[in-house]
Amino acid sequence: MKTILLSISVLLGAVATVFSQTATIQGNVQTNAAGDQSGIQVVITGTTYNGLTPVSINQTVNTDAQGNYSFTYNLYTNPLYPAFSNNQYADIMVKLTFNKSGYDSKEILNVTANVTPVTIENTLLFPTGIELYKPTIAMVRYDTLGQYPNVVWERALDKNIKTYIVYRLEGSQWVKAGEVPFTAHGIFEDTDADPSKQYEYQLQVIFEDDSKSDYSASKQSPKIEVVVENGVPRIHWSSLNEISRIDPLLIRKVLLYRSDSPQGVYEVVDELDISNLTQNELLTKLSMIDKTIPAAGTYYYRIGHEYYNWIDPRNHDLKIESGPFILAMSNISEAQNTETSISKINSEKGISITPSQSYIQIQSNTKSSYTITTSSGKIISQGTVKGSKAIQVSPGVYVVKCGTDSKTIIIQ
Secondary structure, three states, X not given: OOOOOEXXXXXXXXXXXXXXXXXXXXXXXXXXXXXXXXXXXXXXXEEEEEXXXXXXXXXXXXXXXXXXXXXXXXXXXXXXXXXXXOOOEOOEEEEEEEEOOOEOOEEEEEEEEOOOXXXXXXXXXXXXXXXXXXXXXXXXXXXXXXXXXXXXXXXXXXXXXXXXXXXXXXXXXXXXXXXXXXOOOOEEEOOOOOOOOOOEEEEEEEEOOOOEOOOOOOEEOOOOEEEEEOOEEEEXXXXXXOHHHOOOOOEEEEEEEEEOOOOOOOEEEEEEEOOOOOHHHHOOOOEEEOOOOOOOEEEEEEEEXXXXXXXXXXXXXXXXXXXXXXXXXXXXXXXEEOOOOHHHHHHOOOOEEEEEOOEEEEEEEEEEEEEEEEOOOOEEEEEEEEEEEEEEOOOEEEEEEEOOEEEEEEEO
C-alpha cells in the first residue's frame, strides 16, 4: 500500500517547478471468500473547493490482489484560511462505494481527507442474499496483575468456525492483534499492548471453508482516570462520551480498588450498585471519592465492572471454558497525594448538589468555591457558597463542582 504525500512536476519548457499538495485515501476491502481480491470497484464521489469555487470529485479505482486500493486527489487553497481555519488546504469530503458482481455493495459516507493520509480498514463484502454471522465480544478486561488486556468471547459451537481473528484499533486503523484456533479457549491475551493504554477490539471468524464472518461490534475495557482535588482522590470510572458503553442490564456493580503499588494487592474500598439505574441516573454517578485514604503518599486505583453471568448479548451464560471472567478490570491509574486527606473530607462533608426543576441547588456547611459547566466544558456559573444557593439553568447536562465534591446533573 503506497502513501503519496506530495507530487512535484517539472515543467521543462519554463524550467520551473510546480508544487502541489495532495490528499490520499487508502485502505483494504475484501469479499468474505478466500483468494484473489482484485477487481473490487471503489467509487469515490464528493466535493472540495478551489478558492470559492466548488469542485466535484468522481473517480473509480480497483483493488489489487490483496484488496488494497489508493486514491490521490489534488488539494486547493482553503477559502476560509486563515480567517476561520488553521488548515491551508480545503478538505475533500467524499463517499466511498464498493462494488463487485454477485456481492452486496457497501457505502462509507462522509470521509474527510486533507494532507494526512486517511486509511480505511476492515471493509468486507458479502454475497447477495447471504445470512451474515457476526461474532460477539463478551468483555475486554485487564488480567489480574493489570499487565495485558484480555479479549473474551463465547465460542459458537454450531457455526463450523476454524479460527477467531482479533483486531486492535491503533489510531484510526484496525490492526490484526492475533488469532485463536476454535479448539482453544475463547480468550486472547494481548501481550503486545501497552499496559498504560486503553484499547478497543473487534472480532472476526474464519470458517472451515476459509470464508469470513462480519466484524463484531467494537469493545474496550473499563477505563479509569484519577485526579486529586484538595488532597482527595476522585476516581472517574466513566465519562459522558463513554456512558453509552455502560449497560445496567449487563453490569451489576462498579467496584473501586486501591493498592499502594502497581503490582500490589488491590482491595475494594468502595462499590456502586448500578443494576437498577437508568442511563440518565448513571450520568450523575460517573465518579467516586476515596474517603478512606489513610495518609499522604502515592496510591494506585483500578475499577472493576461486575457482570451478571449472562453477559453475552444473546443471553447465554459465559461458559467456564472461557475462564471465570465475570469481573472486567480497568487499567491502573496513579494518584499522588501530597497531604493527608481525612481532614479535608471531614471539613467539607456537608456539601450537597441536587437538581430542582429548572434550578441546581448547592448547599455547603463551610464557605466553598463552586463552578457549573455544560457537558461541552463551558462555564455558566461560578463563585462561592456558604449555606444554600440556587442557580437557574436551562434544560441540559451540567457538571457541578463544589469544594471536593463533583456531580453530573440532568435538568429536563
